[in-house]
Amino acid sequence: MSSLALLPSGVIFPLYIYPSDNCAGWAPLVSSISTHRTLQFTIIVDPASGPGSADSQPDTNYQACIAQLRSTGAANGDNVRILGYVATGHGSRTVSAVLTDIGTYNGWSAAYRPDGIFFDEAATDPSFLSNYQSFTTTVRNEFGPNSYIVLNPGAVPDTGYFSIAHLVVSFEGFYSDFSASSIPISSATPANKQAAIIHDGPTNVNLTTVRTLTRTVGVGASFLTDFPNAVAYENYPTDWTTYLNDLVSTQA
Ligand SMILES: *[C@@H]1O[C@H](CO)[C@@H](O)[C@H](O)[C@H]1NC(C)=O
Numbered sequence: 001m002s003s004l005a006l007l008p009s010g011v012i013f014p015l016y017i018y019p020s021d022n023c024a025g026w027a028p029l030v031s032s033i034s035t036h037r038t039l040q041f042t043i044i045v046d047p048a049s050g051p052g053s054a055d056s057q058p059d060t061n062y063q064a065c066i067a068q069l070r071s072t073g074a075a076n077g078d079n080v081r082i083l084g085y086v087a088t089g090h091g092s093r094t095v096s097a098v099l100t101d102i103g104t105y106n107g108w109s110a111a112y113r114p115d116g117i118f119f120d121e122a123a124t125d126p127s128f129l130s131n132y133q134s135f136t137t138t139v140r141n142e143f144g145p146n147s148y149i150v151l152n153p154g155a156v157p158d159t160g161y162f163s164i165a166h167l168v169v170s171f172e173g174f175y176s177d178f179s180a181s182s183i184p185i186s187s188a189t190p191a192n193k194q195a196a197i198i199h200d201g202p203t204n205v206n207l208t209t210v211r212t213l214t215r216t217v218g219v220g221a222s223f224l225t226d227f228p229n230a231v232a233y234e235n236y237p238t239d240w241t242t243y244l245n246d247l248v249s250t251q252a
Pocket of ligand 1: 207209
């Protein structure tokens, strides 16, 4: 156990890597959680572009390895939060299908039940806000008041979306398109409620980029990978440990 304070700017990891037997696929992440105890790891699990069929449990590898992520976080000062992936089709997916996915995650046994939900392909337009309000209210009702909610429009949404989530991914895209101005800061859109997910970066992490994320902007969380868009979340970034070290050093 640790009383180390978590740094304000953490990591959001779309962990679309299969855990495999003995959690071999997640071993680098488990190791990073232990070696970077001051970083909050917000980890998105996604067994089947969602939780799988209605009322199903994940396979035994997911069961064991989510439990391992959780126990690793608990042993390191509580620096792990696990979210279940739910697609929302930019507002086009039916409300009932989204609610079914939320309920399926909530039905997972306690040892591997997520701490909240990551809504992918979130809408940006205010016309869909009421749908997302019902999604996030359902998460709070089912997972409890301490549950955690992330919306991923991948672009800056209407400000109404900021009031219904803990974190909004307001940039998901190419490294060449990212700059400090990708994250607009205002009282309705505070930096610490925003995240940036950046792919197609340089093989070697650029300290200036990390400093922009943590110091210039102060995002709540980020992910930075050199892998190209199509496989960005199915691999560990080549320079993963440098990125984590830079997140820590730029917040010293
Ligand atoms: C790092 O990024 C900064 C700002 O974009 C740029 O000026 C610099 O050349 C980059 N450094 C390397 C080694 O690529």
